[in-house]
Amino acid sequence: MSQVIIAPSILSSNFSKLGEEIKAVEKAGADWIHVDVMDGMFVDNITIGPGVIKSVREVSSLPFDVHLMIEKPERYVDAFLDAGADYLTLHVEASSGDAIEAALRKIRARGAKPGITLRPQTSLERVEKFFPLVDLVLIMTVSPGWGGQAFMQDQLEKVRAVRTWANANKPMMHVEVDGGINAETAKLARTAGANVFVAGNYIYRSKDYASAIASLR
Numbered sequence: 001m002s003q004v005i006i007a008p009s010i011l012s013s014n015f016s017k018l019g020e021e022i023k024a025v026e027k028a029g030a031d032w033i034h035v036d037v038m039d040g041m042f043v044d045n046i047t048i049g050p051g052v053i054k055s056v057r058e059v060s061s062l063p064f065d066v067h068l069m070i071e072k073p074e075r076y077v078d079a080f081l082d083a084g085a086d087y088l089t090l091h092v093e094a095s096s097g098d099a100i101e102a103a104l105r106k107i108r109a110r111g112a113k114p115g116i117t118l119r120p121q122t123s124l125e126r127v128e129k130f131f132p133l134v135d136l137v138l139i140m141t142v143s144p145g146w147g148g149q150a151f152m153q154d155q156l157e158k159v160r161a162v163r164t165w166a167n168a169n170k171p172m173m174h175v176e177v178d179g180g181i182n183a184e185t186a187k188l189a190r191t192a193g194a195n196v197f198v199a200g201n202y203i204y205r206s207k208d209y210a211s212a213i214a215s216l217r
């Protein structure tokens, strides 16, 4: 199965020293940096935009995995790619199917890696048609909006289905899980077929980032 990738979510980090927090997880063995973008519309919370991403981008050489939780994300694809996003993941619920498809193709055309995701209550059928266009499918294992929520085991069925599709059609496609990931839930998700593990609180609220990251592998 594909390589295990650990992606700390900076949402749970100390924003007063964001650059240091990114460097700290890089040093502690992180593979990617997961960046949660929220607009107060698609989800209630508001986080950061392209300006902040652009300024912290230069502190790390790790891939930036940018998860857009914003309405009509097609409006901001260029801005987030200009800011240095390597992976750019869009919510299927955030716009029309045509707009999402065009945005995914644009991400690819600009040399970055497109991803598609869905809320826990959204059926997997809604995203399946985008699988051929993406490098990553993100299965949300909490409702998007906040860190520190409990892992939703019922989403593992989607992880299994996406991995089955990937094995048959596109073995290099990443299957990512995000929300409530810790050493135990990472194991469940891994068994179901996930290979990219986003973790916010579990890493950034731990005393030792390196052992938290190692325990997810």
Ligand code: DX5
Binding pocket: 009, 011, 012, 034, 036, 067, 142, 143, 144, 145, 146, 147, 148, 149, 178, 179, 180, 181, 198, 199, 200, 201, 202
């Ligand atoms: C939630 C975000 C997550 C969040 C995960 O909307 O997409 O990336 O940071 O946080 P934890 O790992 O604390 O559940």
Ligand code: ZN
Binding pocket: 009, 034, 035, 036, 067, 178, 198
């Ligand atoms: Zn996320």
